[in-house]
Amino acid sequence: MAQDTRERLINSGLRLLHGRGFNASGVQDITADAGVPKGSFYHYFSTKEAFALEVLERYWQGLRIPLKLLRGSSVAPDERLRKYFALQAEAIARGKFEKGCMIGNFGAELSDQSPMVRERLAVIMAEWTRAIEGCVREAKDAGTLRSGLDPTAVAGFLTNSWEGAILRSKIDKSSAAFDHFSNVVFAVAFNS
Amino acid sequence: MAQDTRERLINSGLRLLHGRGFNASGVQDITADAGVPKGSFYHYFSTKEAFALEVLERYWQGLRIPLKLLRGSSVAPDERLRKYFALQAEAIARGKFEKGCMIGNFGAELSDQSPMVRERLAVIMAEWTRAIEGCVREAKDAGTLRSGLDPTAVAGFLTNSWEGAILRSKIDKSSAAFDHFSNVVFAVAFNS
Numbered sequence: 220m221a222q223d224t225r226e227r228l229i230n231s232g233l234r235l236l237h238g239r240g241f242n243a244s245g246v247q248d249i250t251a252d253a254g255v256p257k258g259s260f261y262h263y264f265s266t267k268e269a270f271a272l273e274v275l276e277r278y279w280q281g282l283r284i285p286l287k288l289l290r291g292s293s294v295a296p297d298e299r300l301r302k303y304f305a306l307q308a309e310a311i312a313r314g315k316f317e318k319g320c321m322i323g324n325f326g327a328e329l330s331d332q333s334p335m336v337r338e339r340l341a342v343i344m345a346e347w348t349r350a351i352e353g354c355v356r357e358a359k360d361a362g363t364l365r366s367g368l369d370p371t372a373v374a375g376f377l378t379n380s381w382e383g384a385i386l387r388s389k390i391d392k393s394s395a396a397f398d399h400f401s402n403v404v405f406a407v408a409f410n411s
Numbered sequence: 412m413a414q415d416t417r418e419r420l421i422n423s424g425l426r427l428l429h430g431r432g433f434n435a436s437g438v439q440d441i442t443a444d445a446g447v448p449k450g451s452f453y454h455y456f457s458t459k460e461a462f463a464l465e466v467l468e469r470y471w472q473g474l475r476i477p478l479k480l481l482r483g484s485s486v487a488p489d490e491r492l493r494k495y496f497a498l499q500a501e502a503i504a505r506g507k508f509e510k511g512c513m514i515g516n517f518g519a520e521l522s523d524q525s526p527m528v529r530e531r532l533a534v535i536m537a538e539w540t541r542a543i544e545g546c547v548r549e550a551k552d553a554g555t556l557r558s559g560l561d562p563t564a565v566a567g568f569l570t571n572s573w574e575g576a577i578l579r580s581k582i583d584k585s586s587a588a589f590d591h592f593s594n595v596v597f598a599v600a601f602n603s
Contacts, residue, residue: 240520242434317523323575326582327519328432331509340582365599375579375591376572383515383575387567390518390532399567407557407599 225263227253232274237321240328241271268333271325275336278321279343286347289354296357297364297409301401303354304381308397311388319389322347323382348378363409373408380404417455419445424466429513432520433463460525463517467528470513471535478539481546488549489556489601493593495546496573500589503580511581514539515574540570555601565600572596 231252235244246267250257264270288303318324322343329336352374358364364373380400387396423444427436438459442449456462480495510516514535521528544566550556556565572592579588 238523240432240434240524242432243520243524319519319522323578324519326578327511327516328435330511330581331430332432332435337582337584344579344582367598368595372591372594375588376576376595379575379579379588379591380568380572381575382578383571383573384568386515386518386574386578387536387571389522390529390536392529396567396571399564399571402564403560403568403600406559408595 224253224255224259227255228260228263228270229274229277232270233277236271236274237278237318237324240324241267241332242328268335271329271333271336272339275321275325275339275343282322282347286350289350291357295363296354296361297405300351300354300358300377300409301405304397304401307381308388308394308401311385311397312394316388316392316394320382320385323386326382327386344378348374351377358409365408365410368408377404377408416445416447416451419447420452420455420462421466421469424462425469428463428466429470429510429516432516433459433524434520460527463521463525463528464531467513467517467531467535474514474539478542481542483549487555488546488553489597492543492546492550492569492601493597496589496593499573500580500586500593503577503589504586508580508584508586512574512577515578518574536570540566543569550601557600557602560600569596569600 228249231249232244235249235252239248246260247257249270250260260270264273285303285306288306289299292299294302322340325336326340326344330340331337352370355364355370355373355377359368359370364370384396384400388394420441423441424436427441427444431440438452439449441462442452452462456465477495477498480498481491484491486494514532517528518532518536522532523529544562547556547562547565547569551560551562556562576588576592580586
């Protein structure tokens with residue numbers, strides 16, 4: 220039951236902090252959404268910031284699952300990257316371009332407000348970038364990364380550009396940003 | 412004096428809404444920062460949302476100034492783009508990577524909260540993208556855009572990727588995202 224209350228709070232946090240953001244979601248909104256007494260929040264989490272870190276962790280665990288698409292397989296590395304981004308774009312379009320990415324949202328809203336959240340976001344972005352870099356390096360070894368490109372720079376650029384595309388899709392409520400991303404990236408960075 | 416109060420409120424809005432975001436900045440914070448009576452806020456602005464739109468407008472007026480660097484000149488179009496992004500990156504680094512871009516911040520925080528702000532952001536992003544597209548088209552005409560690339564897709568991609576780079580620089584407190592952006596973009600999209 221205790222575990223259940225904690226789980227409910229985290230699930231409500233995933234919904235509210237992702238959709239409305241950190242500052243627009245009060246503890247009372249979260250406990251009401253979870254259907255638990257307001258006092259229970261501070262039994263499980265010392266501060267709203269500590270809660271946000273746990274919610275972010277849970278969100279990131281979800282985002283890590285499709286990273287397995289990037290790992291070694293019979294599919295060519297640039298095709299794995301293309302598939303990885305295409306599946307994310309489809310999921311975002313199914314969600315009607317709402318909410319955006321919690322990592323980008325927290326980065327925009329909290330980087331200057333919460334050093335703890337910012338530091339954790341930096342570690343998450345680095346881990347995400349490394350997963351992409353692994354695939355870019357394989358493309359380089361396979362001779363399908365355009366010559367002269369540095370895999371570290373390409374991986375950082377792709378990860379950041381993808382966050383930019385998600386942000387634009389959230390503003391425009393449109394897939395155009397994803398189309399532009401894949402049309403340009405796969406026309407110029409890879410030559411399979 | 413009336414104009415002065417309104418100006419002070421907008422200047423405080425530029426500082427607070429950009430730095431802390433919309434939801435973390437109360438009307439009282441804004442009037443206190445401006446050194447004006449709290450009641451005066453609603454004399455000039457019907458809602459905090461209407462105020463945010465005016466602040467956004469003022470911010471965008473500032474961002475439009477360096478767009479002139481992109482317009483026809485003796486400098487080659489891809490060099491104009493490179494210079495335009497490099498100057499923005501330098502300004503952000505001088506500001507210690509704080510605040511990020513108000514357009515991106517509002518996009519992340521308010522796209523699902525305020526239809527008015529979201530619609531205005533979409534128009535601003537479209538105008539910004541068109542300014543970049545003009546320069547990309549000139550590069551195409553000059554034969555320095557990599558063949559096969561669509562200027563509309565490239566311009567959208569550059570604008571969105573730039574917002575993504577600003578967001579990453581805000582999370583990492585580092586210029587690396589700008590270096591990755593320019594290293595990759597100017598190695599692959601243009602061949603001057």
